Ligand SMILES: NC(=O)N[C@@H](CC(=O)O)C(=O)O
Ligand SMILES: [Zn+2]
């Protein structure tokens with residue numbers, strides 16, 4: 001499907017899906033849904049609302065709120081029909097096998113998300129003891145519902161840059177050993193350790209990769225003044241890790257696929273003495289990924305990563321419509337209007353990207 005024409009530098013690929021996005025709720029949806037639906041067909045909506053999406057009823061109600069904003073938006077009819085928010089349940093210490101059974105039968109819940117308690121934004125209700133989840137993991141195996149992981153340990157004494165690596169050894173390896181057929185996605189991987197770990201497992205274990213972890217490293221966050229819009233969790237790592245992530249994302253391995261982790265926080269919540277974690281990228285995600293892939297001459301690998309491998313992992317058909325990216329530069333907006341008069345600052349605000357979406 002990938003068509004590259006050297007002279008005009010255009011790339012037409014099957015419509016991508018975003019397998020990890022935060023749309024938030026209520027008034028925030030007026031901004032986030034429009035941006036997501038402009039680029040993606042299926043999106044996996046993360047459940048870390050306050051309160052979280054804990055069961056099928058919550059998921060169904062949240063999905064309805066999302067779809068209402070889609071109808072209210074100015075999208076043309078074709079895109080409306082294709083946009084399909086897929087829901088996740090937030091795993092808590094109280095989640096039961098029955099919740100899993102109902103989720104699997106619902107037709108709208110695509111996966112279950114595990115946040116170690118305290119690991120990231122709105123994770124206070126997350127799991128405190130993985131051993132208490134045994135019957136739930138068994139049910140997920142039985143009903144073939146994947147487990148999505150925010151893969152970081154949370155002990156105070158573990159350095160922030162080591163938390164993902166420690167999770168692989170101390171938590172993920174145990175889960176895989178006990179539940180060998182459970183399908184697992186390590187979300188937003190940030191290290192060569194995670195890439196190697198995922199590669200060493202069977203096909204039931206995969207990973208998503210964000211645009212920021214492909215394009216940036218901790219120098220971008222911390223050198224020449226702290227840059228709050230590069231702050232997300234898991235935190236950006238060393239350049240060596242960035243390079244490995246870019247290599248595996250462009251390798252053609254179906255274990256790695258697109259998940260933006262687009263995580264909106266109003267500008268004044270990011271540019272603050274105690275700034276929130278999360279990069280907003282959904283509106284410019286395709287130009288960002290195209291720029292990252294093209295930076296090492298691998299733009300031809302974008303379609304697999306963005307439009308095929310995620311669907312394949314989740315057992316869904318690939319999309320039928322296409323999107324064309326062009327090597328015409330675009331300027332990233334300085335900000336977007338957000339609810340209650342706030343603004344939202346995207347990743348790379350005000351900067352120029354070499355790739356854009358063809359109208
Ligand atoms: N990635 C982030 O830094 N933040 C996400 C939560 C998450 O995905 O960990 C958010 O919801 O803000
Ligand atoms: Zn996370």
Ligand SMILES: [Zn+2]
Pocket residue numbers: 020021022046261262263
């Ligand atoms: Zn996330």
